[in-house]
Amino acid sequence: MRDATPTTIYLSDYTPFGFLVDSVHLTFDLSEHATRVTSRIAFRPNPQATDKTFFLHGENIKLIHALIDGAPVTPAVKENGLTASVPNAPFIWEAEVEIDPGNNTALEGLYMSNGMYCTQCEAEGFRKITYYPDRPDVMSTFTVRINGDLPVLLSNGNPTAKGDGWAEWTDPWPKPAYLFALVAGELIAHPGQFTTRSGRDVELNLWVRPGDEGKCAFGMEALKRSIKWDEDVYGREYDLDVFNIVAVDDFNMGAMENKGLNIFNSSAVLASPETSTDANFERIEAIIAHEYFHNWTGNRITCRDWFQLCLKEGLTVFRDAQFTSDMRSAPVKRIHDVIDLRARQFPEDNGPLSHPVRPESFQEINNFYTATVYEKGAEVIGMLKTLVGDEAYSKALDLYFERHDGQACTIENWLKVFEDTTGRDLTQFKRWYSQSGTPRVTVEDDWADGIYTLTLSQSTPPTPGQTDKQPQVIPVAVGLLGPNGDEVRGTEVLELTGERQRFSFEDLAAKPVPSILRGFSAPVILEHNRSNTERAFLLAHDTDPFNRWEAGRALAQNTLLRMITQDEAPDAQYLDGLLAVLRDADLDPAYRALMLGLPTQSELAAALHEQGETPDPMAIWRAVETLRQATAQHMQDLLPRLQSEALVDGPYSPDAEQAGKRALGSAALALTTRLDGGAMAAEVYAKADNMTLQLSALSCLLRAGKGQAELAAFYDQWHHDRLVLDKWFGLQASLAAPDDAPRIARALTEHPDFNWKNPNRFRALLGGLAMNHAGFHHASGQSYALLADWLIRLDPVNPQTTARMCTAFQIWKRYDADRQDLIRAQLTRVAETPNLSRDTTEMVSRILGT
Ligand code: 0A1
Numbered sequence: 001m002r003d004a005t006p007t008t009i010y011l012s013d014y015t016p017f018g019f020l021v022d023s024v025h026l027t028f029d030l031s032e033h034a035t036r037v038t039s040r041i042a043f044r045p046n047p048q049a050t051d052k053t054f055f056l057h058g059e060n061i062k063l064i065h066a067l068i069d070g071a072p073v074t075p076a077v078k079e080n081g082l083t084a085s086v087p088n089a090p091f092i093w094e095a096e097v098e099i100d101p102g103n104n105t106a107l108e109g110l111y112m113s114n115g116m117y118c119t120q121c122e123a124e125g126f127r128k129i130t131y132y133p134d135r136p137d138v139m140s141t142f143t144v145r146i147n148g149d150l151p152v153l154l155s156n157g158n159p160t161a162k163g164d165g166w167a168e169w170t171d172p173w174p175k176p177a178y179l180f181a182l183v184a185g186e187l188i189a190h191p192g193q194f195t196t197r198s199g200r201d202v203e204l205n206l207w208v209r210p211g212d213e214g215k216c217a218f219g220m221e222a223l224k225r226s227i228k229w230d231e232d233v234y235g236r237e238y239d240l241d242v243f244n245i246v247a248v249d250d251f252n253m254g255a256m257e258n259k260g261l262n263i264f265n266s267s268a269v270l271a272s273p274e275t276s277t278d279a280n281f282e283r284i285e286a287i288i289a290h291e292y293f294h295n296w297t298g299n300r301i302t303c304r305d306w307f308q309l310c311l312k313e314g315l316t317v318f319r320d321a322q323f324t325s326d327m328r329s330a331p332v333k334r335i336h337d338v339i340d341l342r343a344r345q346f347p348e349d350n351g352p353l354s355h356p357v358r359p360e361s362f363q364e365i366n367n368f369y370t371a372t373v374y375e376k377g378a379e380v381i382g383m384l385k386t387l388v389g390d391e392a393y394s395k396a397l398d399l400y401f402e403r404h405d406g407q408a409c410t411i412e413n414w415l416k417v418f419e420d421t422t423g424r425d426l427t428q429f430k431r432w433y434s435q436s437g438t439p440r441v442t443v444e445d446d447w448a449d450g451i452y453t454l455t456l457s458q459s460t461p462p463t464p465g466q467t468d469k470q471p472q473v474i475p476v477a478v479g480l481l482g483p484n485g486d487e488v489r490g491t492e493v494l495e496l497t498g499e500r501q502r503f504s505f506e507d508l509a510a511k512p513v514p515s516i517l518r519g520f521s522a523p524v525i526l527e528h529n530r531s532n533t534e535r536a537f538l539l540a541h542d543t544d545p546f547n548r549w550e551a552g553r554a555l556a557q558n559t560l561l562r563m564i565t566q567d568e569a570p571d572a573q574y575l576d577g578l579l580a581v582l583r584d585a586d587l588d589p590a591y592r593a594l595m596l597g598l599p600t601q602s603e604l605a606a607a608l609h610e611q612g613e614t615p616d617p618m619a620i621w622r623a624v625e626t627l628r629q630a631t632a633q634h635m636q637d638l639l640p641r642l643q644s645e646a647l648v649d650g651p652y653s654p655d656a657e658q659a660g661k662r663a664l665g666s667a668a669l670a671l672t673t674r675l676d677g678g679a680m681a682a683e684v685y686a687k688a689d690n691m692t693l694q695l696s697a698l699s700c701l702l703r704a705g706k707g708q709a710e711l712a713a714f715y716d717q718w719h720h721d722r723l724v725l726d727k728w729f730g731l732q733a734s735l736a737a738p739d740d741a742p743r744i745a746r747a748l749t750e751h752p753d754f755n756w757k758n759p760n761r762f763r764a765l766l767g768g769l770a771m772n773h774a775g776f777h778h779a780s781g782q783s784y785a786l787l788a789d790w791l792i793r794l795d796p797v798n799p800q801t802t803a804r805m806c807t808a809f810q811i812w813k814r815y816d817a818d819r820q821d822l823i824r825a826q827l828t829r830v831a832e833t834p835n836l837s838r839d840t841t842e843m844v845s846r847i848l849g850t
């Protein structure tokens with residue numbers, strides 16, 4: 001429903017709730033269109049609060065009756081909640097409400113997915129279940145009774161009683177309502193077991209729909225690895241007798257960390273070699289770890305208010321990245337994360353949606369589950385760890401858990417444990433939480449009398465609402481290489497705190513080549529005008545694996561930009577340097593596969609924009625095609641060897657070693673396809689016995705404008721499997737040739753399997769189109785119009801997913817006037833749609849800058 005005047009909520013307006021909650025008892029009588037929820041809540045006045053207004057949130061729910069201390073009351077009910085007059089002493093609130101999960105398509109609150117009841121309460125979904133102070137600083141224990149004729153009835157905590165058609169769950173750990181969960185359905189358990197280090201036996205279950213039993217084993221093992229890792233690395237133990245995970249098909253995000261009952265988008269947990277790619281396996285392992293790690297960073301210690309979201313998300317993303325680095329390859333994980341940061345967070349931070357890691361205002365909090373809060377939030381934690389060192393980081397985390405267990409905290413609490421542990425003043429560092437935009441760091445250097453001097457400067461361009469930027473604390477990890485390629489200075493962290501600062505290195509025999517921002521030690525854009533000869537030198541010799549990869553990336557970007565703007569031919573130094581690295585069989589195949597990657601077309605557009613040029617999507621597309629072709633030719637003799645190095649012995653396993661070999665094989669196959677017209681890819685496709693190979697071969701064929709027979713065969717083989725069918729939709733939209741993309745995408749929206757109300761399917765197709773840079777920015781504007789049509793159609797059904805998809809337009813100001821006019825017209829059309837949701841209204845107006 002449209003809010004006539006969308007209200008803005010401010011961090012600075014925070015006040016505690018007037019009441020504390022001692023216990024919550026809920027009873028659910030499940031029914032598809034008329035579920036009854038009875039609540040019994042023990043309130044008492046909060047001595048810390050001055051405002052004693054008794055306001056309970058509530059949306060789209062019908063109040064049947066309410067009692068205070070057993071006496072009927074008639075509260076004042078409004079659209080967003082109710083108020084009542086209450087005693088100035090402890091009292092019991094009881095209410096019965098009715099809700100309609102069967103018609104809840106927004107997938108927030110209690111809803112249905114394939115006949116199964118499930119919930120999503122973060123951020124503000126609990127208010128769609130019953131009247132409650134739905135804010136994360138109100139914490140309580142919950143007891144839940146579920147009455148329903150479905151065989152599996154689950155909620156948070158431990159099972160405490162059950163009978164025919166009912167079950168009771170008790171969660172002994174106080175929690176905010178956003179961590180509440182309920183699931184009821186015909187589900188099958190894939191069981192597991194874990195004994196914690198203090199000897200607690202924990203029953204593990206992964207609950208799935210019948211038919212999915214064969215896709216559970218990997219997730220269960222990943223869960224056990226996560227539990228063990230959190231004990232070993234952070235000293236954190238699990239705290240209930242059971243840990244349940246449920247897979248659901250209709251879910252707006254990846255997964256949710258509800259206490260003891262994690263709910264997962266089935267795409268983020270179900271896996272088998274036949275249906276999932278290596279990348280899917282790695283993502284699933286990371287998401288399972290992420291949600292599990294929230295048990296301490298998010299649940300035991302939660303957020304005071306939603307502005308503090310990065311307190312749990314930045315830290316938990318940082319922890320899951322550490323976990324993946326430990327389970328797999330640390331350099332490969334770091335490179336993947338930086339690729340992802342540049343693809344998703346940089347466009348956000350450098351466009352109309354730019355906001356601080358800790359935002360200071362919002363209209364709809366669901367719009368702030370962003371790459372900035374999550375991924376830049378994790379980078380901020382990484383920088384803090386780099387600055388204080390590993391040991392102090394560990395001590396600070398121990399203090400954090402000891403001091404704040406059971407509390408709802410702020411970024412101030414978080415930084416204070418670091419200040420108390422290290423004695424360091426973090427006032428300036430805190431700007432990372434309040435200042436939006438990506439800092440630019442520029443480098444000048446000087447060599448005289450055996451002294452090498454680096455001068456680093458920083459500046460951050462203005463962002464919406466912030467014109468005057470202050471210098472931040474930027475840890476810049478630097479190493480120096482001598483002329484023969486040996487490292488003459490190991491990695492040292494320079495702390496750039498001023499606008500411009502000099503750092504000297506003495507007693508050097510010859511002018512060194514600097515390797516700057518090793519390991520991507522800060523989320524900044526490094527502006528370093530160095531020669532391609534120096535870049536090629538680093539590509540050959542840098543001892544820091546991240547920067548070695550980065551040198552290749554910079555060479556690739558440089559040659560592409562010159563091909564686009566000056567019509568130059570592909571740069572020989574790039575091609576030769578790449579060939580040498582790819583020849584080096586001592587290097588990890590996964591790492592070599594990454595070396596073969598190129599900046600995305602969207603990144604190239606951003607780089608051109610940054611240089612003051614107007615990017616032409618078709619010219620970018622052509623340059624990438626030309627460079628790929630030149631690379632294939634240059635590596636022609638090496639490709640068969642790469643293909644054989646990529647051969648895997650024995651049965652399929654999703655481990656890092658095998659996955660790395662397949663990644664290299666796939667990258668080589670993509671190049672081979674440019675030389676043999678797809679003969680080898682067709683062969684690989686025909687023989688593939690796992691989804692990784694099947695999909696990579698099919699991608700090679702589609703990119704070459706071939707593979708129609710394989711595409712049809714793929715559909716025949718997999719149309720019964722919803723997760724694989726998402727890939728079928730996504731691949732066609734994202735890989736279509738630019739001129740075909742709008743037509744192909746439109747045709748796919750008319751396909752009988754385009755179940756657009758399912759967020760995964762919607763995102764596969766329309767998100768796939770948005771990822772097809774030249775196809776999305778087709779000069780006709782047809783792709784823009786198609787996306788806008790579907791945003792308008794989806795909005796009344798699922799505002800959250802609609803609002804997220806609007807981000808496809810966030811980069812619109814980079815392009816030429818014609819494209820800007822086309823996009824503005826579509827955004828305006830969306831904005832003017834009657835009854836547009838609060839979610840989408842906020843996103844579109846921020847993107848338009850209105
Ligand atoms: N806390 C979850 C993400 C999440 C957020 C919102 C949701 O619904 C609106 C669902 C999930 C996580 O970080 O994994």
Ligand code: ZN
Nearest residue numbers: 290294313316
């Ligand atoms: Zn999270």
